[in-house]
Amino acid sequence: MQRGNYPPNTAASPPLHHPVPQHPVPIPVMHSPPPLQASSAYGSTYAPTPAMGHPAYGLLNDPTAQMAFQVGGRATEVAGQYVEQNLGKYLQISALKHYFNVSNGYVLQKLGLVLFPWRHRPWSRSGSQRTGASGQMEGYFLPPREDINSPDMYIPVMAFVTYILLSTLLYGLAGRFNPEQLGYTASFAFTIVILEIIIIKIGCYLLNINNDSQLLDLVAYSGYKFVGIIVTLTITTLGSKWLEYLVFGYTFNANAFFLLRSLKYVLLPDTTADNPRSTTYAVNRTQRNRRTQFLFLYSYLVQLIFMWSLSSGFSFRSAAA
Structure with a gap:
């Protein structure tokens, strides 16, 4: 057989292709989170900066x-x-911190003082001195946790709330509970406190009594009566009228004696250690006698009317029967 030049067998050999250059897929660049903006008067503490094109941008x-x-x-x-x-x-929002500066030991001792004030000595408040804003030394009263004679807001507020819950509980035990009774009891008790503050403020105005801590002190002292009222209402569950009258008489006299001794530095201010913040001149004998009489009427007559209204004004006796 004669050999010659033949074209390549295209059926057996696949066609050769030149490699086509391929471009790599672009990898997205990772950026750090947008910086955080410091707080401003109109923004939040940390807020991301809106990206360009965002509506907020x-x-x-x-x-x-x-x-x-x-x-x-x-x-x-x-x-x-x-x-x-x-x-x-x-x-006097900032001054409220002073009246809630209490401790567990103070609360227990104060409750014992309110219920058993007969042998307590002394009654004058303790004070100290500090450098004021003007650079001069000024006197101030110690907080309740450091002075048992200092008025506080913790016990009156807790006693006020406890009185409302206890009175509602008595109605519930008697089968006469009404959801509206809770609001009625709270409104009545709050009205009594407001009336008491108005009465003593009018008396202070007429007697020319001025004290820079007077208002909050009076609010605190007006709430201590609820401690005795709570004890009286608890006795009503025993069903004995004579025992209830006896307990009410004791708690009333204890509260009146407590107020008579404690409010002396408010209604009878002087420049002694009883009132280190007072700059009031010593009052004359006639004015002092009038203040003493007003203090006696407030501690006994006014407290008798209000404590009796709070302890029996809702007919707890008939409700518990």
Whole structure:
């Protein structure tokens, strides 16, 4: 057979292809989280910066919006300063911390003092001195946890709430519970406290009694009566009228004696250690006698009317029967 030049066998050999260059798939670049913005007068503590194109991006960069934010923040700051400087001196919000500075030992000793005040000595409040804002030494009363004779708000508030819950419980035990009774009892007790504060404030005004801590002290002292009322209402569950009258008579006299001794530094201020913050001159004998009479009437007559109204004004005796 004659050999010659033949074309390659295309059926047996696949066609050769030139490699086509392939471009790699782009890998997305990872960025760090957007920086956190510090707190401002109109924003939260930390807030992410909106990305470009976000609806809020244009708002934050708008000069009008920025001006509005600045005005709003300034208005908030001015309002806070107004409340602190003007309303604060009437509400005495910052002074409430002093009246709630109590301890467990103080609460137990104070409850014993309110219920058994007969042999307690002395009754004068303890004070100390500190350097004031003007650089001069000024006197101040010690907080309740450091002075058993200091009035507090913790016991009166807790006794007030306990009185409302206990009175509602007595109605429930008698099968006469009504959801409206809870609000009625709270409103009546709160009205009694307000009337008592009004009476003693009018007396202080007529007798020219001035004390910088007077209002909150009077609110605190007006709430101690609920301790004796709670004891009296607890006795009503025993069903003995004579025992109830006896307990009421004791708790009333204990509260009156406690107020008679404790309110001396408020209604009879002087420049002695009984009132280190007082700058009042010593009153004359006639004025002092009038204040003593008012203190006696408030401690006994006014307290008798209010304590009797709170302990029997809701007919607990008939409710428990």
